[in-house]
Amino acid sequence: MTTINEKLTRVDNNISNLKNILGISQDAEIEEIEKKINPEIGYIMKDYNESGYPTTLFINGITRLPQYLCECDTDKTTLLSYLSNIIVWEGIQDSGYYSFYKNVFLKTITFLGELSLINNGSFRECSSFDIKEIPNTVTIINREAFYGCNNQSLKTIPDGVTELPIMVFTSNKFYQMSMRNVTLIESSSTANACFAKCTNLKAVWIGSAIQKINANVFSGCSNLKKIYIDKTRAEVENMSSYASRWDAYNATIICNDDEGFISKEEFDAIDWSTYTE
Numbered sequence: 001m002t003t004i005n006e007k008l009t010r011v012d013n014n015i016s017n018l019k020n021i022l023g024i025s026q027d028a029e030i031e032e033i034e035k036k037i038n039p040e041i042g043y044i045m046k047d048y049n050e051s052g053y054p055t056t057l058f059i060n061g062i063t064r065l066p067q068y069l070c071e072c073d074t075d076k077t078t079l080l081s082y083l084s085n086i087i088v089w090e091g092i093q094d095s096g097y098y099s100f101y102k103n104v105f106l107k108t109i110t111f112l113g114e115l116s117l118i119n120n121g122s123f124r125e126c127s128s129f130d131i132k133e134i135p136n137t138v139t140i141i142n143r144e145a146f147y148g149c150n151n152q153s154l155k156t157i158p159d160g161v162t163e164l165p166i167m168v169f170t171s172n173k174f175y176q177m178s179m180r181n182v183t184l185i186e187s188s189s190t191a192n193a194c195f196a197k198c199t200n201l202k203a204v205w206i207g208s209a210i211q212k213i214n215a216n217v218f219s220g221c222s223n224l225k226k227i228y229i230d231k232t233r234a235e236v237e238n239m240s241s242y243a244s245r246w247d248a249y250n251a252t253i254i255c256n257d258d259e260g261f262i263s264k265e266e267f268d269a270i271d272w273s274t275y276t277e
Contacts (some may be wrong), residue, residue, distance in 0.1 A: 002275075015098065017248070021235060022042050030256045037067075039248050041217075041261075043203050044165070049082060055082060055083055055084045055085065055105070056083065056086070056087075057070070057083050057085075057087070058086075058087050058088075059086065059087070059088045059092065059124060059125070062091060062092065063091055063092060063094060063206070064092070064093065064094035064096055065088075065092065065094065065099040065122075066093055066096060066099065067096060067097045067098060067099065068098055068099065068101060068224045069096060069099045069100070070083050070099060070100045070103050070106065071098065071099075071100070071101045071102060071103065072101070072102050072103040072104060072105065075101065075276060076263070082105050083105060083106055084101065084105045084106060084107045084108070084128075085108050085109075086106070086108070086109040086110070087105060087110045087112065088109065088110065088113060088115070090113065090246070091113055092111065092113045092114075092115055093113075093114060093115060093116050093143075094115075094117045094119055094173060095115060095117065095118045095122040095123075096119055096122055097119050097120050097121065097122070098119075098120065098121040098122065098124060099122050100124075100126050100128070100129075101121055101124050101125065102124070103123075103126050104125075104126065104127050104128055105128065106123070106126045106128060106129045107128050107129060107130065108120065108129075108130070108131075109129075109131065111135050111137075114137045115135050115137055115138055116137055116138060116139050116140065117139070117142070117143045118134070118138055118140070118141045118142065118146075119142050119145070120142045120143055120144055120145065121142075121143075121145065122142075122145050122146075123145060123146050123147075123149050124144050124145070124146075124147045124148060124149075125148040125149075126148070126149050126150075126202040127148060127149070127150060127267075128136070128150055128151055128188030129149045129151065129152075130149070130150045130151055130152055130153050130154070131145075131150045131151055131154055132153040132154060133153075133154070133155075133156075133265065134154070134156075134157065134158050134161075136158045136159070136160070137158075137160070138158050138160060139158070139160040139161060139162075140161070140277045141157075141164075141165075141168055142163055142165060142168075143165040143166050143167050143168060144166075144167045144168070144170075145168050146168060146169050146172060147167045147168070147169075147170045147171065148170065148171050148172075149169075149172055149173075150172070150173050151167075151169070151172045151173060151174050152173040152174055152175075152200070153174070153212055154172070154174045154177070155174065155176055155177065155178065155268060156177065156178045156179070156268060157177070157178070157179040157180075157182060159180050159181050160181070161179070161181065161182060161230070162181055162182060162183050162184070162209070163182065163183060163184045163186070164179070164182055164184070164185045164186060164194045165186045165194065165211060165245055166186045166187055166188055166192045166193065166194060167192045167193075167196070168192065168194050169194060169195050169198060170193070170194070170195070170196045170197055170198075171196070171197045171198065172195075172198050172201075173198070173199075173200050174201060175199065175200050175201060175202050175203075175245060175272045175273040175275075176201070176202060176203045176204070176205075176267070176268075176270070176272035176273075177195070177203075177204050177205075178204070178205035178206075178267050178268055179207060179265050180207040180209070180264055181207055181209045182206065182207065182209060182210060183209050183210060183211045184210075184211060184212050184213075184214075185206075185210070185212070185214060185217050186214050186217070187211045187214045187215060187216045187217045187219070188214070189216065190216045190219035190220070191219075192215075193214070193217045193218070193219050193237060194214045194217050195216075195217055195218050195221060196216070196217075196219045196220050196221075197219070197220035197221070197222070198218075198221050198224075198231070199217075199220065199221065199223060200273075201221045201223060201224050201275060202223050202224060202225050202226070202272045202273075202275050203224070203225060203226040203227070203228070203267070203270075203272045203275065204218075204224070204226070204227045204228070204229040205230075205264050205267040206227065206228065206229045206230065206269075207230050207264065208230040208231055208256075209233070210229065210234050210239075212239060213239065218251070220251070221251075224250060224251045225250065225251055225252065226251060226252050226254060226276070227251050227252070227253050227254065228254045228261060228262060228267060229253065229254070229255050229256070230256050230261075230264075231255055232255055232256060232257045233258065235254040235255075236253065236255050239268065245262065259265045
């Protein structure tokens, strides 16, 4: 069996640095962790709570996280339902179907591999979860992926992502969001819109790739003040859906030929959480 030191070496040759990242300080501790490796799934449990449940999980050697791996639904609590910190290294490409569904303990997850797909409901209703940054390797985010999460620190969508389906960020807590290459933002009702009920959201920046913004995508975004779109006013008005249908009635639409338009870099540099008009 591959030792934990060998696994860490494949991630980063600087073992000391990786030990710090993973909270591992002593070789004896590494040996203790090795005893808990599950070779079928490839995970390592660490930092047990008073009830004997692990709160930290290291995952390695699989391309897709198992369905409902760390679910914390009332009737489906498992050994892994009390995790607050997860570190995934090498091999993982797919975050899994509802893999952390309703895990209210989950706070952080670190992807050290080449994650490309955040699957349906992966982090749905993880109310304490704050991803801070979606890995740049991600190209697909499926429906309900972050539904009901905290994600207060999240600010931007990776450039490789081109579509945002329904309920991806419903009821999230972030203050700003920018996207360079998204072509479609979806909704089918006020309740399941992509950004529905993001009540902290104050500003959005949308790149020139955008082709369609469905009705109601910003429904319930009661504090949304500015929507920057890197298109001319005429191009925006000719889109298949227009601002009057986005439920963004309190927001000012600023196009790239309007005074006050700013670049994505300028937008991202602003701390919109403190913005007031």
